[in-house]
Amino acid sequence: MRTTERNEEITKYLVFMRQAAIEQDTLNTPYENELNNIVAAKEPSYREVLLCIIVQMLLNPSLNASKDWYEFNPRGIYDNGPVKQFLLENGIPHTKSGPLNISKAANINMAWAERRRSPEIANQVFTISSYLETHNSFEEIQTIGISLIKKLLNEAVRVQNLTIEVPPSEDPVFLVYICMQLINNAPDAGNTPQKIAAMLLKSYHISLHTGVTVTGENDRASVTSTTSKKPGDINEEGPGIIYKVYEITVKPFDLNRIIDSYDCITKYNAECIAPIHEIIVLCRPEDCPRLDNLGYSNFYFGRFTYQDVIYYYWNIYEWIVSMLQRMPIEGRLLFFTNLSGYISDINTSEIVKIEWQKIFT
Structure with missing residues (x-):
């Protein structure tokens, strides 16, 4: 047949x-x-x-x-x-x-x-x-x-009955609260913070018409960089070049994960024109390894150098605050719309939908 x-x-x-x-x-x-x-x-x-x-x-x-x-x-x-x-x-x-x-x-x-x-x-x-x-x-x-x-x-x-209609919000303080509640109470094996980070970057660039493309939003946290053939969870890209690479985590980003990440970067660098030597890790304080250069604020924890790649560890919560404060109102509205759409998607984890209900009820 x-x-x-x-x-x-x-x-x-x-x-x-x-x-x-x-x-x-x-x-x-x-x-x-x-x-x-x-x-x-x-x-x-x-x-x-x-x-x-x-x-x-x-x-x-x-x-x-x-x-x-x-x-x-x-x-x-x-x-x-x-x-x-x-x-x-x-x-x-x-x-x-x-x-x-x-x-x-x-x-x-x-x-x-x-x-x-x-x-x-x-x-x-x-x-x-x-x-x-x-x-x-x-x-x-x-x-x-x-x-x-x-x-x-x-x-x-x-x-479908878990989906609720909520009014859009452009309030950066409330949007920070939403993000923190979802990340803390419904991390969904790392999918929630990765989605939030990707949507924030995407909304920021679209609202400011930068022309930068954000990739990684549609990948699940379980998709390895080796499988997806990209050097990190989320990339900021231009024509034929990657400007910034982000790793998003609410689990320890320790030496084992650094080695896995470095292997993917090495493979990527072998095939690209502009090699990558810096990675931004968005995480919590407890997710950092022993850093070889400590940070100087609550925003920046420090860095870890592995061979020819430097991993900069940033506080994911402070980064979210910064992104929402920096983007214009239309960017924040776009972020909320995209986030709400993700929550309503039939394949989004039930625990995320339930946390969303708690936030708005």
Whole structure:
């Protein structure tokens, strides 16, 4: 079957199961508890794996994820295909490339489940997949698919209900308070401070028409510089050149992280015209290593020199205050609009949404 034909068939099955899920009040499958657990799990990747298994088995019930997961073509049907598109269109939180990342080039079996960060959830995915393989029944595959999609639609509604309408603000004092509350109470594994820093830089340059481009806003903190092929979390760039590189953290930026960072910078410098020899680290006081040159204010903690690169450690909170005070009113409004949009995004962490609610209620 050609790729376009396969994707069209999968889309038809997804649409059919969605309609059936809406029309049926109750569903009775052998694995209702397991499906509830999978959908409620912290990592959406598990439910994405199961959905990929279901739709491919509807095309070919003889497929066997426990023996040949890549026969399911997870990249083709998820990353660039109809499964992720279906989740997006229905407001269901989803990952960028969850099925591939969570499977780690392994088949979906007991050994795979035991190595996962949430082995109990992974084992439930394997249990349902194994059941479908054993029974080899189109009707049962579809029934479990309908039940899974009904739960995913309910999850979409639940997440949407976390979104609140708030009036825009240009007050720099209040905006600092928002940023500090989000960073302190909902850091989201470093994603929150990275997003805030990128949005501040972007809003600053846009409002002042500097022509500087800010990159890194759309990357998650878990994306390494090696993976993304960029020298830091956030860059200020011009045509063919990087002006400034920022590392954003609320975890220790110690020697191990400096070495990892330096490796990425070395690779970048080997291929660029203008090499990088300075990095700005935005962090808290407790995130600094033993600095070889101490700072002289609450804003600047000091620096650490590693071979031919200097790491300057700046106080992330003071930096936020400075950025908001420096930018014009339209820049602060743009920052608030972008931040509010990020909070409302279906894929933003629930803990961040809840903290946002607390700030405004």
